[in-house]
Amino acid sequence: MKNKVKFTRMEQKMTQEQLARRVRVTRQTIGLIEKGEYNPTLQLCVAIAKVLGKTLDDLFWEVE
Amino acid sequence: MKNKVKFTRMEQKMTQEQLARRVRVTRQTIGLIEKGEYNPTLQLCVAIAKVLGKTLDDLFWEVE
DNA sequence: CCCCTATGCAATATATACATTACATTTGTT
DNA sequence: AACAAATGTAATGTATATATTGCATAGGGG
Numbered sequence A, B: 001m002k003n004k005v006k007f008t009r010m011e012q013k014m015t016q017e018q019l020a021r022r023v024r025v026t027r028q029t030i031g032l033i034e035k036g037e038y039n040p041t042l043q044l045c046v047a048i049a050k051v052l053g054k055t056l057d058d059l060f061w062e063v064e
Numbered sequence C: 001c002c003c004c005t006a007t008g009c010a011a012t013a014t015a016t017a018c019a020t021t022a023c024a025t026t027t028g029t030t
Numbered sequence D: 001a002a003c004a005a006a007t008g009t010a011a012t013g014t015a016t017a018t019a020t021t022g023c024a025t026a027g028g029g030g
Helices: A007-012 A016-023 A027-034 A041-050 A056-061 B005-010 B016-023 B029-036 B042-050 B057-059
Strands: none
Touching: A007 A027, A007 A041, A007 A056, A016 A027, A016 A041, A027 A041, A041 A056, A041 B042, A056 B057, B005 B029, B005 B057, B016 B029, B016 B042, B029 B042, B042 B057
16 A cells, blocks of 8 residues: 555545545546555645645655 | 755755755756745655655645 | 446546756855 | 856756546445
């Protein structure tokens, strides 16, 4: 696993689409980030972290 | 100030070029990131943090 | 089983991160 | 002041993050 986005999102009973809307990207983008299949930009990481009530380190640091 | 890369790099008496080499980007990329003029990818942020002995949160979280 | 919602996935298009090159400017040192 | 190293900056090119559309699949509740 490359990051904790999926785990944290599900913990909060949020769908990919809801998260995507709140950070203003598409559902596909969230899906690919969760799979670790691509390399999001810092701003998007920060936006995701804020919506999920976490920090960058919580979601993206040393997860592999 | 948008992030603490410049501060931390100078604290360690490292030049932009040295940091750039170690994270395998160009000096220009480091310069622009330090100025907050662009939005680096997560992998690059992680690489910079590791070279500087910091975490993502240390360098990029809530600095504005 | 049948819906319905959430997620996966693929093709193509667009925006932008980053490279490359080159030159200007700043800053420190003598 | 003069020199050198570090940094700023601008133009153009390339790679890739993200959008868009559309359809397939998975899984839970009736």
